[in-house]
Amino acid sequence: MRLHCLVEDLDTARAAAEGATVIQLRRKNADTAELVTTGRPIRELCRERALTFVVNDDVGAAIALEADGVHLGRGDEGRDEARAAGLVLGLSAASVDEAVGAEEQGAAYVGAGPVWETPSKPDADPAIGLEGLREICAAVAIPVVAIGGIDAANAAACIEAGAQGVAVVRASLDARAVRAEVDAAL
Numbered sequence: 725m726r727l728h729c730l731v732e733d734l735d736t737a738r739a740a741a742e743g744a745t746v747i748q749l750r751r752k753n754a755d756t757a758e759l760v761t762t763g764r765p766i767r768e769l770c771r772e773r774a775l776t777f778v779v780n781d782d783v784g785a786a787i788a789l790e791a792d793g794v795h796l797g798r799g800d801e802g803r804d805e806a807r808a809a810g811l812v813l814g815l816s817a818a819s820v821d822e823a824v825g826a827e828e829q830g831a832a833y834v835g836a837g838p839v840w841e842t843p844s845k846p847d848a849d850p851a852i853g854l855e856g857l858r859e860i861c862a863a864v865a866i867p868v869v870a871i872g873g874i875d876a877a878n879a880a881a882c883i884e885a886g887a888q889g890v891a892v893v894r895a896s897l898d899a900r901a902v903r904a905e906v907d908a909a910l
Contacts, residue, residue, distance in 0.1 A: 725833060725867050726910070727903045728891035730780065736896055737766045741773050743899030748795060748891070750780035759785035767791065778814065786811055795835060798822060803829055814869070818849040823860045823868070835891060836860045838872020839882060842893070848872060854885045861886025876901040883909035 729740030730750045737747050747770050749763050759782050767789050770777035778793040779786035783802035786794040786809075793812030796802060806813045807830055815826035816835045823834045838848045839857050851872065852860070861868045870882035871891035879890045879902050895902050 725869060725889040726906050727889060727899060728778070728835075728869055728871075729896035729899050730891060730893045731766065731896055733762065734765045734769070737769055740896040740899045741769060741775060743901070743903030744775060744896070745889070745903075746776040746778055746891075748778040748780055749785075749791075750893075756782055756784045756788070760788045763789045763791070776812070778812070783809070783811070793832070817860060818852060819856075820859050820863045823864050827864045827866050831866060833867040833869055833888075834860065834864060835871050836868050836887070837870055837891075839870050840873025840878070842873040854881055857882060857887060858885040874902075876905050879905040880909035 726745045727743055728746040728748050729744040730748045731737045731740055732751050749766055767777050776792045778795050779791045780795050781800050783794050783805045794806045795814035797816045812832045814833045814835055815831040817823035817826050826834050836857055838851050840851050857870050867888040869889040869891050870887040874890045874892050875895040876898055882890050883906055892902055
């Protein structure tokens with residue numbers, strides 16, 4: 725759970741594997757077939773490196789890829805199907821109420837954020853800041869993974885606020901440095 729690197733392609737996944745504990749395949753607007761095609765070599769990389777492999781937003785692709793888990797946004801379908809398939813289920817939350825709801829729905833972890841504004845998701849909710857992250861972490865018993873504007877310079881602050889890990893998109897290429905900061909803060 726320490727470092728989720730959200731990637732779109734194998735080259736980024738290879739770079740992220742230098743520090744990630746979780747590789748999450750996220751390709752906005754891709755259909756299931758495209759995700760499966762793109763995901764196969766990433767799944768193999770994760771197996772070779774003993775990393776957890778998660779698919780974003782698409783339970784069907786996660787099942788087809790024999791992924792370890794699936795991460796679903798607040799409006800995404802498939803929670804019951806994911807649990808029935810034995811997938812680790814991560815759910816997004818931007819508030820304490822959403823985090824508590826995710827826990828009640830059987831999530832294994834909550835992706836909380838955005839902690840800070842992020843250019844990788846222009847339609848994201850307003851930033852919750854470290855205080856919002858701290859409140860979410862205190863409200864649930866399951867692990868919280870902070871996301872949104874996180875890099876090596878601020879990852880430790882998220883851990884200090886109570887998160888068990890961080891998720892990065894742009895900083896996936898700098899995974900080794902982000903992981904070092906997370907490990908130092910734990």
